[in-house]
Every structure is written in structure tokens, then in C-alpha cells.
Amino acid sequence: MFIIIMIIILAVGFGLQYIFGMFQIKNFTKHYTELRRNGKVAIGRKPAIFQSGTLVLLQINKKKEIEEARYMQGVTVFSRVKKLKGLEGLRIDKIIIEDVKSHNRLLRNAIMDAKRTYNIVQGGGEVEKIPSPFMKAASKVNQMFSKKEAK
Incomplete structure (x- = not known):
């Protein structure tokens, strides 16, 4: 009986996470579309598990200047896109770490x-996928086992 209740609780949890995740994606898409109507949009990512x-x-x-910036930051599916101040007028290809020290x-x-991604796309390159933190952990575990098997 306990196992059945645990399975139901887990199923409900996954279902809620899926639903809230869809709301989060809808929020992101709305903001991306608003920005995209006014020009190019550079996207920067920093995935994390425990942060x-x-x-x-x-x-x-067209002058490669940032007109508007927004960000989404959080651990849960409840994080939403917010306005980011302090980057307006900076050229994306000239941003250095000192320009963003206040963040x-x-x-x-x-x-x-986002700067790196923009430069790659402008140069005609293709942006590589950033593996999720779970994929990084899984590949490290696979490497550990493959090293043991090789010995």
C-alpha cells in the first residue's frame, strides 16, 4: 500500500512539474517574441542544478548595441523573465567582464x-549545445566505469 501511495505522489509531482514548466516556457516565449519583433536577440545560458x-x-x-535586456534566474519552475538594467547602450561584441561586475x-x-553565442552566429558558425548538469554528471559516471573496464 505504501509503494502505491509513493508512486501516486511521484506521478502527481511529475505532472505538476510538467504543467508549471509549460507555464515557464510560455512566459519565456512571450518575452522572446516581444524582443524579437524589435531586432536580433542574443541568448546566454548558464544551467545549474543546485544553484x-x-x-x-x-x-x-543594427549598431550591435543592446537596446533591452531581460533575464530568468531561479532554481524552480516558478522563476519568470524580468527586466535587466545596466546593459543598455553597450555593444554586445565589446562587452568585457568589468562591464557586468554589478551583476x-x-x-x-x-x-x-550571450556575447560568445552572438559572435559565433555572426561569424557563420553553429552554437554547440550546452549539456545539462544531469548529462554532465552522467558522462562523468560513464567515464569512471569505462576507465575501470579498460584496466
Whole structure:
């Protein structure tokens, strides 16, 4: 009986997480679409498990200047997109770490990732996928076992 109750609780939990995740994606899509209507948008990512995952949207004009910036940062599916102040007028290709010192470390990393992504796309390259924290952990476990088998 206990196992059945645990399975039901887990199923309800996964269902709620899926529903709230859909609301979060809808919120992100709404903000991305608003920014995209006005120009190019550079996206920076900094995924994490035990820290806040961070996502940055930077709207870029034809002069490569940031017109508007927004971010999503949080650990749960309840985080929403918020406006990010202090980047307006900066050229995305000229941003250095000192320009974003007033922001927290995760936000700084996401902003610098947006710069890197923008430069890759402008150069005609393709942006590589950032593996999720779970995928990084799984690959490390696989490497540990493959090393043991090789011996």
C-alpha cells in the first residue's frame, strides 16, 4: 500500500512539474517574441542544478548595441523573465567582464555566454549545445566505469 501511495505522489509531482514548466516556457516565449519583433536577440545560458539556472535575452540593434535586456534566474519552475538594467547602450561584441561586475556571478556568466553565442552566429558558425548538469554528471559516471573496464 505504501509503494502505491509513493508512486501516486511521484506521478502527481511529475505532472505538476510538467504543467508549471509549460507555464515557464510560455512566459519565456512571450518575452522572446516581444524582443524579437524589435531586432536580433542574443541568448546566454548558464544551467545549474543546485544553484540558480540563468538565461539572458539581449535585444540587439543594427549598431550591435543592446537596446533591452531581460533575464530568468531561479532554481524552480516558478522563476519568470524580468527586466535587466545596466546593459543598455553597450555593444554586445565589446562587452568585457568589468562591464557586468554589478551583476551576480551566474548572471555575468550568462551575459558573457550571450556575447560568445552572438559572435559565433555572426561569424557563420553553429552554437554547440550546452549539456545539462544531469548529462554532465552522467558522462562523468560513464567515464569512471569505462576507465575501470579498460584496466
